[in-house]
Amino acid sequence: MISALMPTYKRADLAFERGEGSWLQTSDGRRFLDFAAGIATCSIGHAHPKMVEAISTQAAKVMHVSNLFQIPQAEKLARRLVENSFADSVFFCNSGAEANEGMVKMARRAQMMAGHPERTDIICMDGAFHGRTLAMLSATGNPKYLEGFGEPVKGFLHVPFNDIEAIKAAITPNTAAVMLEPIQGESGIKVASPEYLRALRALCDETGVLLALDEVQCGVGRTGRLFAHEWADIKPDIVSTAKGLGGGFPIGAILTTETIAKSMTPGTHGTTFGGNPLACAAGNAVLDVILAPGFLDQVCTRAALLDELLDSLVADAPDVFAQRRGLGLLIGLRCVPAVGDVQGAAQDVGLLCVTAGDNVLRLVPPLTVSEEECRKAVALLAQAVSTLRKNHNNKTVLEPTA
Numbered sequence: 001m002i003s004a005l006m007p008t009y010k011r012a013d014l015a016f017e018r019g020e021g022s023w024l025q026t027s028d029g030r031r032f033l034d035f036a037a038g039i040a041t042c043s044i045g046h047a048h049p050k051m052v053e054a055i056s057t058q059a060a061k062v063m064h065v066s067n068l069f070q071i072p073q074a075e076k077l078a079r080r081l082v083e084n085s086f087a088d089s090v091f092f093c094n095s096g097a098e099a100n101e102g103m104v105k106m107a108r109r110a111q112m113m114a115g116h117p118e119r120t121d122i123i124c125m126d127g128a129f130h131g132r133t134l135a136m137l138s139a140t141g142n143p144k145y146l147e148g149f150g151e152p153v154k155g156f157l158h159v160p161f162n163d164i165e166a167i168k169a170a171i172t173p174n175t176a177a178v179m180l181e182p183i184q185g186e187s188g189i190k191v192a193s194p195e196y197l198r199a200l201r202a203l204c205d206e207t208g209v210l211l212a213l214d215e216v217q218c219g220v221g222r223t224g225r226l227f228a229h230e231w232a233d234i235k236p237d238i239v240s241t242a243k244g245l246g247g248g249f250p251i252g253a254i255l256t257t258e259t260i261a262k263s264m265t266p267g268t269h270g271t272t273f274g275g276n277p278l279a280c281a282a283g284n285a286v287l288d289v290i291l292a293p294g295f296l297d298q299v300c301t302r303a304a305l306l307d308e309l310l311d312s313l314v315a316d317a318p319d320v321f322a323q324r325r326g327l328g329l330l331i332g333l334r335c336v337p338a339v340g341d342v343q344g345a346a347q348d349v350g351l352l353c354v355t356a357g358d359n360v361l362r363l364v365p366p367l368t369v370s371e372e373e374c375r376k377a378v379a380l381l382a383q384a385v386s387t388l389r390k391n392h393n394n395k396t397v398l399e400p401t402a
Helices: 049-059 072-083 096-113 134-140 164-170 194-207 228-232 258-263 277-290 295-316 339-348 371-392
Strands: 016-020 023-026 031-034 089-093 121-125 156-159 175-180 210-214 238-241 252-256 321-327 330-335 354-356 360-363
Touching: 031 371, 049 277, 072 089, 072 252, 072 277, 089 096, 089 258, 096 134, 096 175, 096 210, 096 238, 096 252, 096 258, 121 134, 134 156, 156 164, 164 194, 175 194, 194 210, 194 228, 277 295, 295 321, 295 330, 295 371, 330 339, 339 354, 339 360, 339 371
Parallel strands: 121 156, 121 175, 175 210, 210 238
Antiparallel strands: 016 023, 023 031, 089 252, 238 252, 321 330, 330 360, 354 360
16 A cells, blocks of 8 residues: 555655754664755754744744735845845745746746746756746756656756857747756756856846846855855846755745836735745744854855865775865765765765765755864765775776766
8 A cells, every 4th residue: 555645755764853953863862964954955953042942932923824914024034135135125935946936937027027028938957956846847857857747838948057158049039037056956066157157147138138046955055155146246137045044944035136026016926825924933043043244154164174075085085986066065976886875875874965966975064064073974974985895895887977
């Protein structure tokens, strides 16, 4: 018989009872250093005092009222995001996929309101991942994810990532926006170069196409800036984010300019749960930590330490690791053996990681990770390397990559 919980995940045989900071503990007392962080979601770690206090206090007052009424917690969170970003206005939802759906709607609506109703096409990138809704599966474009769900939604086309000439060739009078992740997470931690992003901004300005950035995974401090595009010193037209914004509590957001936000008149978009008092209390607790003076500098310091330690590990274990990739605390190690084997070996010695495409092991610890925990994680990876060498007799073959 099928399980009561639908089998859409291949779950590890682990159930965690409690967490604290960068650590998780099972009911039988085993402790794991968490460099998965709920897939880059537990941005300020587990059971952070500010998060616990904010959620418990708000839950004891009012959790949900609907967007038919004023929500001071949402107004505060939106104001803080605006004050610390390119944006003039924010829409809250529940997840990254919803944020990306809303971002596409906003781009098309803004073009229509500007007198260009024909501009509906969205140029996306090869290797993208934008979520699991039907439209975002089409924006993602991965045949594996699309199989069995009917015809792709029209209006999305794909070009190679980090290739400005490909985008120039793809833009037509029907193009509404270019949509991309500044760092592609699911396809293997592939970073858009600053030069590419700056050229893309200039191209969009020249053609009237909107620049829409998916920062669901790389935003909210993950790279050492509030948003990853800031490293390229550009201002997008729309940004989606989620994951780390709630620190583990579901919330998504779309940030945009006044011009685009004005096109979203009453009734053009909506949500039942998005931006409710409890979710926004969580989001404000996260920003209390991330926007504190010196915090993002600390993220950069931890990232630099991990880069140094991991580069040394890659040099010492070329039979297991081929390359380090990433920016900030969004790190990928391209593996030589199958990445699932490497992840399993790491888990066996007490380190939780996430797999990604291109045979990459993803390391995305809480942004609050300590120097000691960074060193511990790399030491555990070294133990995993020893295990892999023993199991494979030091004979490994690079897996074919997409």
